[in-house]
Amino acid sequence: MFQIRIHGRGGQGVVTAAELIAIAAFKDGKIAQAFPYFGVERTGAPIEAYARLSDQVIQTRERVYNPDILIIVDSTLIGTLDMTSDCDRNTKIVINSAQDKKDIKINFPKENIFTIDATKIALEIFGKNLSNTVILGAFAKDTGLITLKGLEAAIREKFADKGKEIIEKNIKAIDKAYNN
Amino acid sequence: MKNILEGSRAIALTIKNINPAVVSAYPITPQTHIVEDLAKFKADGEADYEYARAESEFAAASIVLGASATGVRTYTATCSQGLLLMAEVVYNIAGMRLPIVMTCANRAVSAPINIWNDQQDVMSVRDAGWIMFFAENHQETVDQHIMAYKIAEKLKLPVMVNVDGFVLTHTYEPVEIPTREQIKKYLPDYKSTKGEFLDPNNPVTMGAFATPADYMEIREELHNDLIASKKIIDEEYKKFNKFFKQTVNGQQSTVNSPFLEYTGPSNPKVILVAMGSVIGTIKETVSEMNNIKSLAANLMREKIGILKIKIYRPFPAEEILKIIGKAKYVAVIDKSISLGQIGILASDIKAAAQGKINSKIQSFIVGLGGRDVTKEMVKKIIREVKTNGDEVKFIGK
Numbered sequence: 194m195f196q197i198r199i200h201g202r203g204g205q206g207v208v209t210a211a212e213l214i215a216i217a218a219f220k221d222g223k224i225a226q227a228f229p230y231f232g233v234e235r236t237g238a239p240i241e242a243y244a245r246l247s248d249q250v251i252q253t254r255e256r257v258y259n260p261d262i263l264i265i266v267d268s269t270l271i272g273t274l275d276m277t278s279d280c281d282r283n284t285k286i287v288i289n290s291a292q293d294k295k296d297i298k299i300n301f302p303k304e305n306i307f308t309i310d311a312t313k314i315a316l317e318i319f320g321k322n323l324s325n326t327v328i329l330g331a332f333a334k335d336t337g338l339i340t341l342k343g344l345e346a347a348i349r350e351k352f353a354d355k356g357k358e359i360i361e362k363n364i365k366a367i368d369k370a371y372n373n
Numbered sequence: 374m375k376n377i378l379e380g381s382r383a384i385a386l387t388i389k390n391i392n393p394a395v396v397s398a399y400p401i402t403p404q405t406h407i408v409e410d411l412a413k414f415k416a417d418g419e420a421d422y423e424y425a426r427a428e429s430e431f432a433a434a435s436i437v438l439g440a441s442a443t444g445v446r447t448y449t450a451t452c453s454q455g456l457l458l459m460a461e462v463v464y465n466i467a468g469m470r471l472p473i474v475m476t477c478a479n480r481a482v483s484a485p486i487n488i489w490n491d492q493q494d495v496m497s498v499r500d501a502g503w504i505m506f507f508a509e510n511h512q513e514t515v516d517q518h519i520m521a522y523k524i525a526e527k528l529k530l531p532v533m534v535n536v537d538g539f540v541l542t543h544t545y546e547p548v549e550i551p552t553r554e555q556i557k558k559y560l561p562d563y564k565s566t567k568g569e570f571l572d573p574n575n576p577v578t579m580g581a582f583a584t585p586a587d588y589m590e591i592r593e594e595l596h597n598d599l600i601a602s603k604k605i606i607d608e609e610y611k612k613f614n615k616f617f618k619q620t621v622n623g624q625q626s627t628v629n630s631p632f633l634e635y636t637g638p639s640n641p642k643v644i645l646v647a648m649g650s651v652i653g654t655i656k657e658t659v660s661e662m663n664n665i666k667s668l669a670a671n672l673m674r675e676k677i678g679i680l681k682i683k684i685y686r687p688f689p690a691e692e693i694l695k696i697i698g699k700a701k702y703v704a705v706i707d708k709s710i711s712l713g714q715i716g717i718l719a720s721d722i723k724a725a726a727q728g729k730i731n732s733k734i735q736s737f738i739v740g741l742g743g744r745d746v747t748k749e750m751v752k753k754i755i756r757e758v759k760t761n762g763d764e765v766k767f768i769g770k
Contacts, residue, residue, distance in 0.1 A: 216377050224547060225545070225546070226546045227546075228545070229539075
């Protein structure tokens with residue numbers, strides 16, 4: 194079983210990102226679970242969401258405490274929130290940041306840190322900082338836990354109500370992050 | 374076909390396929406997504422029910438009471454403060470013998486204000502005369518809703534399906550939703566009995582006045598009917614399992630009935646008893662012991678049994694005792710408490726066990742107000758129950 198924890202702020206699509214990972218993994222033929230930890234929903238407040246991927250039925254409901262993968266959607270959380278103390282040295286961290294990973298102020302083996310300037314890609318494609326789906330393109334590439342095809346299918350399903358334009362933009366965004 | 378869905382959506386899709394005539398609800402976190410989805414299905418022309426927007430939970434419950442009294446299938450959902458506001462009507466629904474099905478997305482009760490999961494809300498109406506289901510996961514939630522309607526309409530008793538708020542309502546996981554056609558084969562269109570609903574051609578009074586000369590017998594009859602409902606519930610569960618083979622629930626179990634599921638050896642030393650989604654965490658905790666990643670092997674090796682209560686009312690006392698009587702230590706894990714007493718399920722089990730079994734039964738309180746129930750806590754309970762003393766323990770860390 195792989196456990197994923199996503200950190201971000203309310204309004205950045207953190208919960209949606211966890212759900213997209215689970216849907217993508219399910220489309221890839223895995224068993225998956227995703228759930229949020231809400232504070233009372235407030236835009237800008239730190240928020241977490243979780244996903245688990247497995248070949249077998251997932252029964253546990255506890256939050257993810259020792260993630261195999263940590264995703265940080267908002268790098269301004271680094272230094273203000275302890276996100277890594279329960280990670281082991283093999284945990285991979287995917288961070289939305291314009292910085293090179295050697296400059297990221299996080300005490301962690303650099304070979305396990307992956308950065309993607311998801312905000313830049315989001316601004317190019319959406320005209321605003323909707324970086325949650327973008328970062329999943331990098332997550333798919335850096336971890337190999339979900340396929341790009343699965344992620345595309347997940348976006349088409351999850352955003353079905355949002356219309357064709359939004360779906361196509363999101364797919365373009367994950368493609369760009371994946372091939373970055 | 375299995376799909377990956379949010380728990381609330383799985384419930385809403387199931388209710389759409391069950392096809393009630395009237396849905397009425399007032400939104401309250403974490404139940405909101407269910408009734409939003411049902412409203413959207415109606416607005417999009419995908420559903421035929423009347424969707425009555427209510428100004429409060431009291432009104433929502435009253436609307437489904439009235440609709441059900443006219444002899445049609447109804448649905449509502451609520452939780453927490455909403456359920457407390459409904460309480461008066463909840464009692465009336467049972468007393469009037471209306472086959473209403475309600476989902477309770479279990480949540481803590483104020484004060485302090487808290488929107489997260491525990492099971493204190495439902496316990497406030499446990500004595501009202503409703504049949505009460507508790508679900509562990511999405512598939513069980515879906516299955517229990519379908520069975521709930523069949524049982525309610527057959528017995529003329531209301532059924533509440535309890536699902537842990539957020540933990541199930543906001544979680545995505547694989548689940549199969551039977552189609553409307555599949556459900557209809559098991560659960561035919563509802564036809565109320567002549568003389569038992571509000572019909573201008575056969576006028577009746579419902580929920581009438583009862584003086585001391587009659588009230589007690591009417592209440593006794595309701596109690597007796599709830600006890601007697603176990604036989605019908607059992608029959609309907611067997612029929613359900615013949616109709617719908619998609620369920621993964623109870624696969625590893627040694628005893629599986631509509632009332633409970635026992636997983637473990639026939640000679641357990643310790644039995645953990647609980648209701649709802651926490652059972653999943655308990656199972657996985659035991660699975661991971663001894664680094665052998667097998668629930669069955671660890672249950673044998675550790676002599677641990679896991680007892681899931683699926684129907685809390687009518688209380689399956691005899692079935693529970695038959696299982697826990699074999700264990701030396703019984704830990705009853707509640708997400709609610711009768712303040713000033715002990716955990717509420719624990720209290721029920723202790724009362725049933727009085728003079729009948731010799732096991733030590735201890736009450737453990739977990740997960741109040743959304744406190745995460747971790748595997749470490751489950752391990753702690755397993756250690757604690759084997760020690761002396763049987764006072765109620767809050768396991769918050």
